[in-house]
Amino acid sequence: MNAIELDNVKVRLNDKEVLEDIGFKVEESSFLSIMGPNGSGKTTLIKVLLGIIVPDSGTVRVFGVDPVKNPFEVRRIAGYVPQKEKINLEVPLTVSDVVGMGLVSKKQVPRFFTGIDRGRIEEALKLVGMWDYRNEKFANLSGGQQQRVLIARAIVHEPKLLLLDEPFNGVDVNNQRKILEFLGKMKSEKVTIVVVTHDINPLAELTDYVMLLNRKIISFGKPSEALDYVRLCQIYGPSVQVITGKPCPTVITGDVHA
Numbered sequence: 555m556n557a558i559e560l561d562n563v564k565v566r567l568n569d570k571e572v573l574e575d576i577g578f579k580v581e582e583s584s585f586l587s588i589m590g591p592n593g594s595g596k597t598t599l600i601k602v603l604l605g606i607i608v609p610d611s612g613t614v615r616v617f618g619v620d621p622v623k624n625p626f627e628v629r630r631i632a633g634y635v636p637q638k639e640k641i642n643l644e645v646p647l648t649v650s651d652v653v654g655m656g657l658v659s660k661k662q663v664p665r666f667f668t669g670i671d672r673g674r675i676e677e678a679l680k681l682v683g684m685w686d687y688r689n690e691k692f693a694n695l696s697g698g699q700q701q702r703v704l705i706a707r708a709i710v711h712e713p714k715l716l717l718l719d720e721p722f723n724g725v726d727v728n729n730q731r732k733i734l735e736f737l738g739k740m741k742s743e744k745v746t747i748v749v750v751t752h753d754i755n756p757l758a759e760l761t762d763y764v765m766l767l768n769r770k771i772i773s774f775g776k777p778s779e780a781l782d783y784v785r786l787c788q789i790y791g792p793s794v795q796v797i798t799g800k801p802c803p804t805v806i807t808g809d810v811h812a
């Protein structure tokens with residue numbers, strides 16, 4: 555079964571064409587890395603998959619489900635780690651509370667945690683290596699540790715699809731390594747994974763497919779095919795460097811951050 559299937563998707567926001575003619579398929583259990591400069595529509599594409607943004611035309615299927623018609627079903631299927639989320643740091647939530655939010659939003663309120671829920675929170679925190687911090691205040695953690703907790707929140711309902719939007723931004727090297735280890739575990743458990751990233755190199759061993767996005771799909775395919783020098787130059791400019799290698803070429807795009 556295809557985990558993701560888009561056909562001819564177009565999105566306009568504020569009269570601006572943000573995504574155009576987007577069509578691709580990702581089979582279940584594969585790992586897709588999406589690259590593209592700022593403003594190229596990467597976050598919009600993730601939000602389309604979740605039914606947060608409704609396309610102006612085209613079809614979207616996530617494990618056969620239409621996120622426009624069934625956004626709640628898609629949110630049960632998918633776990634989402636948003637780009638640099640600001641949680642209100644004044645709220646004295648513990649690490650466990652934050653992870654539990656991933657269950658609360660899937661159910662009716664008011665509710666309380668069952669034993670099964672608590673087991674899931676424990677398992678999710680152990681998967682990202684943050685169980686020892688379960689009673690700490692979320693606000694007191696480093697940016698990288700917070701990101702690992704937010705990843706635990708995204709997987710606590712055991713999604714088949716995991717969407718991570720720039721998960722390494724503002725994360726130190728040690729926490730990056732932990733997140734990479736975690737992604738390897740998820741992949742071995744056959745979870746379908748989509749990561750938006752500016753840096754493909756740490757994901758070289760994991761990624762099955764790469765998409766270069768710049769409003770349209772510039773390229774899509776196995777890393778060795780999709781990371782084409784000419785196409786990378788097209789979106790990142792002539793300073794880009796590509797060093798041939800297996801399983802994935804090394805790509806140096808320079809500073810693409812705003």
Ligand SMILES: Nc1ncnc2c1ncn2[C@@H]1O[C@H](COP(=O)(O)OP(=O)(O)O)[C@@H](O)[C@H]1O
Pocket residue numbers: 567568572590591592593594595596597598599
């Ligand atoms: N809610 C919105 N309303 C209007 N324009 C938006 C909105 N969200 C994003 N955009 C615009 O859509 C384009 C793509 O944004 P985004 O998907 O966030 O890009 P990326 O994640 O690749 O940086 C940008 O030009 C951005 O300004």
Ligand SMILES: [Mg+2]
Pocket residue numbers: 596597598637719
């Ligand atoms: Mg973005």
